[in-house]
Amino acid sequence: MKPGSLSILGIGQTSFSRESGRSVSALAVEATRCALADAGLAAGAVRAVVPVGGGVFADELVVELGFSRAVVDALPPPGGNSGVVSLEVARGILDMLGHGVGVIVFARNGRSSNRIAKRVGTLPGQAFRAYLEQPHGWSTPAQWYAMIAQRHIHEFGPNREAMAEVALAANAHAQLNPAAMNHGRVLTRAQYDAGRVVADPYTRYDCCLETDGAVALVVAAGCHEETDRRAVDVVGIASSRPESPDDLTNRRDWFDIGLSVAAPLAYERAGLGPEDVDAAMIYDCFTFEVLHQLEEAGMCPRGQSADFVLSGAIRLGGRLPVNTHGGLLAEGHLGGVNHLLEAVRQLRREVPPARQVDGVRTVAVTGWGDWGDGSLALLQRRAP
Amino acid sequence: MSESQWDELRVVAPQLVPFFERAERGRLSVPRCSECGVHRWPPRELCGYCHADRAEWVEIRARGTIYSWTSASAAEEAPLAWVIGVVTLDLPDLVRLVGRVQTSTVPKNLIGEVVVGRFEQIEGRLPRLVWSGEER
Numbered sequence: 001m002k003p004g005s006l007s008i009l010g011i012g013q014t015s016f017s018r019e020s021g022r023s024v025s026a027l028a029v030e031a032t033r034c035a036l037a038d039a040g041l042a043a044g045a046v047r048a049v050v051p052v053g054g055g056v057f058a059d060e061l062v063v064e065l066g067f068s069r070a071v072v073d074a075l076p077p078p079g080g081n082s083g084v085v086s087l088e089v090a091r092g093i094l095d096m097l098g099h100g101v102g103v104i105v106f107a108r109n110g111r112s113s114n115r116i117a118k119r120v121g122t123l124p125g126q127a128f129r130a131y132l133e134q135p136h137g138w139s140t141p142a143q144w145y146a147m148i149a150q151r152h153i154h155e156f157g158p159n160r161e162a163m164a165e166v167a168l169a170a171n172a173h174a175q176l177n178p179a180a181m182n183h184g185r186v187l188t189r190a191q192y193d194a195g196r197v198v199a200d201p202y203t204r205y206d207c208c209l210e211t212d213g214a215v216a217l218v219v220a221a222g223c224h225e226e227t228d229r230r231a232v233d234v235v236g237i238a239s240s241r242p243e244s245p246d247d248l249t250n251r252r253d254w255f256d257i258g259l260s261v262a263a264p265l266a267y268e269r270a271g272l273g274p275e276d277v278d279a280a281m282i283y284d285c286f287t288f289e290v291l292h293q294l295e296e297a298g299m300c301p302r303g304q305s306a307d308f309v310l311s312g313a314i315r316l317g318g319r320l321p322v323n324t325h326g327g328l329l330a331e332g333h334l335g336g337v338n339h340l341l342e343a344v345r346q347l348r349r350e351v352p353p354a355r356q357v358d359g360v361r362t363v364a365v366t367g368w369g370d371w372g373d374g375s376l377a378l379l380q381r382r383a384p
Numbered sequence: 385m386s387e388s389q390w391d392e393l394r395v396v397a398p399q400l401v402p403f404f405e406r407a408e409r410g411r412l413s414v415p416r417c418s419e420c421g422v423h424r425w426p427p428r429e430l431c432g433y434c435h436a437d438r439a440e441w442v443e444i445r446a447r448g449t450i451y452s453w454t455s456a457s458a459a460e461e462a463p464l465a466w467v468i469g470v471v472t473l474d475l476p477d478l479v480r481l482v483g484r485v486q487t488s489t490v491p492k493n494l495i496g497e498v499v500v501g502r503f504e505q506i507e508g509r510l511p512r513l514v515w516s517g518e519e520r
Contacts, residue, residue: 127397146454200455
């Protein structure tokens with residue numbers, strides 16, 4: 001494997017719930033232990049730790065997991081783009097060290113305590129937020145991103161049907177995923193339509209879940225010598241920010257996001273194109289953002305995501321199944337790191353048959369954060 | 385405005401002080417780069433176009449077009465949405481400001497509506513920009 005590449009050797013997770021009843025570090029320890037066991041590796045092999053989401057530090061894992069005191073850790077920025085960015089951070093540390101494996105872990109009591117309203121204060125540009133936006137009541141991601149959706153409706157036409165389809169598809173996929181928070185909680189179109197307005201055009205079921213839980217990955221750099229038939233390779237990855245990353249309002253083109261730059265770069269690095277992607281795990285904080293990211297990742301032309309989605313493309317069995325685990329909308333909000341886990345499971349053929357994408361070879365995973373930071377990772381299974 | 389709010393503003397966001405000082409007098413003003421002459425927003429240390437470090441605050445007409453909007457209900461059962469707009473000012477340069485949009489009904493679409501702005505002067509708080517439909 002060439003230097004600078006990265007492979008995923010193990011995955012692990014806790015249950016996902018509204019109230020874990022456990023500390024964030026306990027969740028992180030459990031998910032990490034699972035990932036190490038899945039990789040068949042001992043904690044002593046870990047040389048890099050990348051905590052995602054700001055909930056836990058490497059320091060809090062050393063004693064219980066038995067990591068070396070010399071692990072190198074780095075924290076990606078806050079925001080949902082960091083799930084994918086964590087792969088780049090881990091690769092950087094491992095390339096520098098020249099040996100060892102890395103752990104990426106996301107842990108949060110995001111429903112019982114550390115909810116989104118609490119976390120917006122950790123994002124960039126707080127002076128703009130506090131004095132230019134919040135006094136007018138513009139203070140949550142639902143409200144920020146709702147304005148992007150309104151702009152898209154204005155320029156390309158109504159997309160309520162497509163937004164509903166994104167929500168219903170996620171929920172349908174979650175029915176095939178016993179770990180999903182919405183497993184056994186079927187969402188009907190009537191229920192979707194009855195959802196109260198959160199921030200026009202977003203209604204209740206356009207918005208992702210908030211979740212207590214943790215997920216973890218064990219990763220190795222290109223110089224790692226073990227070969228593992230279950231290993232999944234990151235064959236291309238890139239991340240980027242939009243113009244004016246700390247301010248949505250004075251950005252010229254609101255549809256031009258980090259993913260718009262990151263996607264072509266990731267495809268180029270992988271030697272692939274959007275047509276090679278068999279399934280996509282898209283950061284689905286809100287339904288419209290799935291439509292937006294399908295466009296900017298090149299799955300369909302800009303402005304045509306509604307038609308693409310309404311063709312049935314994003315359902316299992318369709319042209320490009322999206323979020324076969326249910327995503328943030330219906331599995332749980334684990335910072336989008338859960339999207340990496342589902343990509344790995346699909347490529348390893350370790351999901352129930354009804355959820356398995358036939359013949360899947362390449363899975364795309366996106367990140368989305370703050371006011372449009374974005375990333376694309378392309379994953380393939382190593383073994384034929 | 386209370387002294388402590390001014391104190392906090394001066395420490396946390398000194399670059400915004402001129403905006404609010406002029407807003408207290410009912411005037412809308414934005415920085416204009418001393419080098420390239422472009423009006424810019426929000427206020428930053430350096431011009432985003434030419435990276436010059438000097439700008440003058442100039443008064444501009446509080447009139448523009450709604451670029452986008454959303455609503456925020458005060459409570460789950462609130463019948464009237466609190467509408468927030470991002471308004472593109474009538475300037476040759478890109479300047480957009482956020483403010484509440486005064487509307488008596490829940491809007492279907494506001495994008496493209498021409499609005500004029502004024503500052504609400506509220507006891508104990510920073511002046512607040514409010515947009516409303518232009519009287520014809």
